[in-house]
Amino acid sequence: MVLHYIYDPLCGWCYGAKPLVQAAQQVLPVIAHGGGMMSGANRQSVSPQLRNYVIPHDRRIAEYTGQPFGEAYFEGLLRDHSAVFDSEPPIAAVLAAEQIDGRGLEFIGRLQTAHYMEGRRIADVAVLLELAQELGYDTAVFEAAFEAADTQHHIKQSRQLLAKVGGQGFPTFVLEDAGQFTLIDIGPWLGKPLEFSDWLRQTIPTAQVAVAAPFCGVDGCA
Template identity: 80%
Template sequence: MSLHYIYDPLCGWCYGAKPLVQAAQTVLPVIAHGGGMMSGANRQTVSPHLRNYVMPHDRRIAEYTGQPFGEAYFEGLLRDESAVFDSTPPTAAVLAAEQIAGRGLELLGRLQTAHYVQGRRIADEAVLFELATGLGLEPQMFQAAFEQVDTDRHIKESRALLAKVGGQGFPTFALEQDGQFTLIDIGPWLGKPEAFAAWLRQSLPTQASSSEFKACGLDGCAP
């Protein structure tokens, strides 16, 4: 049995679900799939419009999940109109870390903290390389893997998996057992990682349930 996690590094609800991912990893293999929410034509330069759009959304995520959002993010990065939000470079970094050391999810967690707490530009290669080497990854190996990964193909495959399992956006979690996928509603578990891990240990869901949790859409998050 494995847990498929379809995410985006710039998805606020994915950051909100970070403790659930970490808890799940203590129970079963977790396979990450980057969905490219802000890749290609959807990449955006930070602007007052973007800031006003995401601020209430992020504050809701903080309230609902207990995840911290830093002033360096709210009052720094979200006011830096030279910054670009682009999902492709950080997704490539996660793929590279997974390829060379099996540590993609660990790097993703660091990228999420860098973005939402420290207000860093995680679409910038210099930041990505610094965080990767800070994790202990060998710089030249990481750079070579980063430059060679086929991120566009990965995103297409992630979108195909999202459609296959019936997910509506990011994050989407689906358990796979014997080739069969079961979609999980993580809404009841947000902010409760230990309970989520216990639930994973004891049973498989028979069907997706409903909650107040609203995933980020394929092209962005909405308040």
């Protein structure tokens, strides 16, 4: 049995669910699928309108999940009108980390901290290479894997999986057992990673779980 985690690096509710992903990894294999919420035509430059839109949602995520948001994000990145929110480069970096040594999930967590706590521009290749170096990757090796990543194909496959399992947005958690997919409603477990891992251990033998309710739509958080 494996847990599929359909995420986006710029999805605030995925950041809110970060401790649940880490807890699940202690119980069973977790496979990440980047959904490309803010890629292609949906990529956006930071603007006052974007800032005013996301801040109330981020405040709610912080209150609901206990995940911290930094002033460098609220008062730095969200006021940097030269920054662009684009999911594709960070997803490519996750694919590179996974290809090199299977640490894609760890890289997702580092991206989320860099974005929501440190206010770093995770769509910028230079920043992604800095983060890779911080995690111990050889820059040349990582850059080669990053450039070779077939990110658009990965996003397409992730969207196909999302549709196949009946998910509506990000994050979507899905248990797969012998080819059968069961959505998990993570709402009751947000902010409760230890309880979530205990529940997973009890649930795995039966795989009887509820249908998930999404937090971020496929084209943006709301």
